[in-house]
């Protein structure tokens with residue numbers, strides 16, 4: 345599927361980029377740069393999402409043990425990101441390609457205006473033939489709002505630029521029925537549907553102290569990417585010429601096919617909103633109205649509210665059993681929602697003294713998951 349893909353996001357994980365978690369594997373970086381240069385010659389646009397800042401920072405600061413305190417991790421990332429950017433700039437320069445560093449936070453992608461700005465900058469860089477190199481802006485994010493693993497970031501970037509494919513390079517040949525480090529009977533999966541709920545049970549967490557999300561975050565990333573129609577490949581970054589061979593049509597790694605309906609761009613952004621400010625639980629009638637009839641959510645269908653959100657913020661819509669079915673921008677704040685829940689919209693004015701909208705969440709501001 346990489347053969348047909350025109351715009352590709354390639355993610356290289358911490359376990360590959362670093363030498364046992366310490367410093368950068370410069371030879372590996374230079375090898376991927378060479379492969380990406382070949383993809384460019386095949387007419388493809390490539391965005392690289394690379395981890396490695398913390399490991400390189402530890403090396404530069406002579407720290408042997410990965411710190412656990414967030415402020416130390418952030419300091420290491422700030423030091424190490426210099427090395428990461430330098431190493432890629434030098435490697436791509438050997439192939440006469442310019443690079444651009446883009447450091448993103450969750451806030452950059454959940455604010456609609458900043459999201460659109462990030463998108464136009466990336467599109468401009470691609471038009472200029474530059475290779476954007478993306479990492480999380482570790483230095484400014486706190487625990488609660490971190491992507492943490494770069495798989496999530498890579499999936500969000502895939503959706504942001506409407507890439508055709510996401511290639512996640514890691515230290516395993518692909519996805520197995522269970523963690524091959526722990527289970528020698530684990531069987532390799534060459535093709536699956538990205539939306540198959542069984543995958544999450546097979547995918548485990550990290551197998552080493554170096555990576556962050558394990559296979560779990562890769563499987564979730566593939567499902568996210570599928571919402572914009574992108575297929576995902578998980579493959580070993582140590583496989584010789586892996587990117588070039590994939591682009592020639594060879595079958596390497598696990599293909600996670602995008603088999604779910606594609607969401608429109610704005611709904612895509614809503615679905616990718618990582619942090620919601622609250623939850624509202626719906627009765628079964630409201631769940632059906634949303635899912636089967638594509639209706640807006642009215643206050644009468646709400647049974648419970650958690651959180652302290654403001655008007656216009658993102659909330660999660662839950663089934664009576666607590667499963668999230670949709671995410672949307674709400675028209676009333678948490679206190680108002682608590683007052684009008686379970687009531688017909690005609691009573692909103694009597695209860696609140698004013699009425700903004702008859703809908704609690706308009707269907708244009710609602711993304712079904």
Ligand SMILES: Nc1ncnc2c1ncn2[C@@H]1O[C@H](COP(=O)(O)OP(=O)(O)O)[C@@H](O)[C@H]1O
Nearest residue numbers: 357358359514520522523548551555556557558
């Ligand atoms: N079902 C599975 N198939 C393959 N690998 C798995 C599976 N479950 C867990 N893993 C683990 O996921 C690890 C890769 O994830 P991670 O360490 O986060 O790498 P990266 O830094 O490349 O993101 C593998 O080393 C492996 O031990």
Ligand SMILES: N[C@@H](CCC(=O)OP(=O)(O)O)C(=O)O
Nearest residue numbers: 357358395396397398494556
């Ligand atoms: N942003 C961090 C990397 C986060 C991380 O470890 O992600 P991953 O490669 O998905 O395990 C860094 O550059 O060190």
